[in-house]
Amino acid sequence: QWFNTPPSEWDKVFLRFVDKMRAHKLFALFIAIVIVILLTFISGCARFFQEYFAGSVGAFVAVDLSKKMYQNIMTQSLGFFESHSSGDVVARFSNDIFMVNRGLSNAFIKVLREPFKALTFLIVAISVDPWLTLVGICVLPPLGYALIQLGLYVRKSVRRSLMKVADLASLINETTRGILIIKGFQMEEFLKQRYDIEASRLRRFLRKMVKADSATEPITEFILVVGFSGFILFSGYRVITYRLDMGDLLQVYLALAMILDPVRKLSTVNNMIQTSVASAERVFEYLDLKPDIQDAPQAVLLEPLKREIRFESVSFSYDGKKIVLDNLNFSIQRGERVALVGPSGSGKTTLVKLIPRFYDVKEGTIYFDNTDIRKATLESLRKQIAIVTQDTILFSGSVRDNLTGGNTHITDEQIEQALTMAHAKEFVAQMPKGLDSNLGEFGQLLSGGQRQRLALARAILKNPEVLLLDEATSNLDSESEKYIQEALTNFLKGRTSIIIAHRLSTVMNADRILVLDCGRIIEQGSHEQLLKQQGVYYQLYQHQFRNAYETTEN
Ligand SMILES: Nc1ncnc2c1ncn2[C@@H]1O[C@H](COP(=O)(O)OP(=O)(O)O)[C@@H](O)[C@H]1O
Numbered sequence: 001q002w003f004n005t006p007p008s009e010w011d012k013v014f015l016r017f018v019d020k021m022r023a024h025k026l027f028a029l030f031i032a033i034v035i036v037i038l039l040t041f042i043s044g045c046a047r048f049f050q051e052y053f054a055g056s057v058g059a060f061v062a063v064d065l066s067k068k069m070y071q072n073i074m075t076q077s078l079g080f081f082e083s084h085s086s087g088d089v090v091a092r093f094s095n096d097i098f099m100v101n102r103g104l105s106n107a108f109i110k111v112l113r114e115p116f117k118a119l120t121f122l123i124v125a126i127s128v129d130p131w132l133t134l135v136g137i138c139v140l141p142p143l144g145y146a147l148i149q150l151g152l153y154v155r156k157s158v159r160r161s162l163m164k165v166a167d168l169a170s171l172i173n174e175t176t177r178g179i180l181i182i183k184g185f186q187m188e189e190f191l192k193q194r195y196d197i198e199a200s201r202l203r204r205f206l207r208k209m210v211k212a213d214s215a216t217e218p219i220t221e222f223i224l225v226v227g228f229s230g231f232i233l234f235s236g237y238r239v240i241t242y243r244l245d246m247g248d249l250l251q252v253y254l255a256l257a258m259i260l261d262p263v264r265k266l267s268t269v270n271n272m273i274q275t276s277v278a279s280a281e282r283v284f285e286y287l288d289l290k291p292d293i294q295d296a297p298q299a300v301l302l303e304p305l306k307r308e309i310r311f312e313s314v315s316f317s318y319d320g321k322k323i324v325l326d327n328l329n330f331s332i333q334r335g336e337r338v339a340l341v342g343p344s345g346s347g348k349t350t351l352v353k354l355i356p357r358f359y360d361v362k363e364g365t366i367y368f369d370n371t372d373i374r375k376a377t378l379e380s381l382r383k384q385i386a387i388v389t390q391d392t393i394l395f396s397g398s399v400r401d402n403l404t405g406g407n408t409h410i411t412d413e414q415i416e417q418a419l420t421m422a423h424a425k426e427f428v429a430q431m432p433k434g435l436d437s438n439l440g441e442f443g444q445l446l447s448g449g450q451r452q453r454l455a456l457a458r459a460i461l462k463n464p465e466v467l468l469l470d471e472a473t474s475n476l477d478s479e480s481e482k483y484i485q486e487a488l489t490n491f492l493k494g495r496t497s498i499i500i501a502h503r504l505s506t507v508m509n510a511d512r513i514l515v516l517d518c519g520r521i522i523e524q525g526s527h528e529q530l531l532k533q534q535g536v537y538y539q540l541y542q543h544q545f546r547n548a549y550e551t552t553e554n
């Protein structure tokens, strides 16, 4: 036919080109090679950009998720951090985020490309012979079913192995933090065994995952071949009964082969996606967390304390079973200095933690003047309070950052002042870079007493209305403590403070002493009053304080 129609201008040009090429064979070869190189280059570029953009999308989404997760974690209450191991938290930020990223990138590359190819060839096949095509794609439902089941199995194994990874991370965290005790008490073998057991469990789950993943391609292949056999039988029948000519048959064959190739590729991608889904589920779990302590819907700004902090019938329990604080009724006047004493485990630390709402009371109410602290915004409440905890917590970073918490309005002069009051000025001055010296993770490069003094300086710098000191000077030598006592006397004037201490000098200087036992206040009054009562405080004084007092005096 092509000979009958007169050649168009373009055809003429093309024919002339072909003639020329025939004459110059080497040149033709050269042109062909150049074209191949150019095409490879272009397709390479296209592939690069596709993968680069897909990967970038993965990276953007994963990093964004991790930022959101961090923000959300920060809003959680203390209870959350007590019920989730550090390893679990760390694993979600490291391992899981990484897996989500990998999954997303792969999904964008393969999942976008392959179905598009499959669809194109499906249309071709249908246009040639719809019945034959239908028989050809009959293989897809059973294949899909098998792939989904395998994928679910992969996901389950991955989820379990991720939990094991988290357990291992916890163990490693405990090991690094407790290395001194591990070595000192020769617990190496014990911990090694614990690690071995956990690691073997991880290996078991990983192997289950690999098993399902390895089975995927062979199973896919098998189902495809069985399906294809049916297809060949049917197509043979159609050719023999003259409903289909050989040329068309070939076209449908080719088109179907082109459809099935992406299907096979997708079969393994599915497992990879399931792997990321298992991680993504863990990430979203943390993104969806709602803090159990947060601002009430119409929370008010808490005014600075004017009269008193009042506990009314306050009870508290961590687990809902064991009562830790039992029906507490007392108030602390503004400007008062209250000491809290009692045997360990009596609930002193817990009581103090209720005031900044680290936990909410289970029954009763804590009032700041006449505002229930649960009706005030957390920000306005915590702004008024500074706390020095029993285990002093410092962060890796400079002395300055630890003291100011990133508040750039605080001047170096103010910092120096606070350091002087906390008797920390000298040792900070002796550090190699002064205020810019790094403290190491958890402030590990300092002694316990030095850490406490910095924690105290941090509390002083906050310039709080209410100061909560939980055994804040327990690690100090008596000389430093005396010095700090004197410096603090001035600072505490006009401020409300609750001081948990077991040194007599600290307790004696308080305006009022509350004696806590088994979560109840059993005595209160001044030092002299309580001694006269000859009750629990008197006994504590006899056994505990007097020795401490004597050593202080010597
Ligand atoms: N985070 C916690 N989760 C569960 N129980 C706790 C927690 N913290 C303390 N407890 C329990 O609460 C009781 C009071 O502890 P605490 O307030 O620390 O006492 P104190 O400071 O007087 O030594 C103890 O029996 C302790 O076992």
Ligand SMILES: [Mg+2]
Binding pocket: 348, 349, 350, 390, 470
């Ligand atoms: Mg305590």
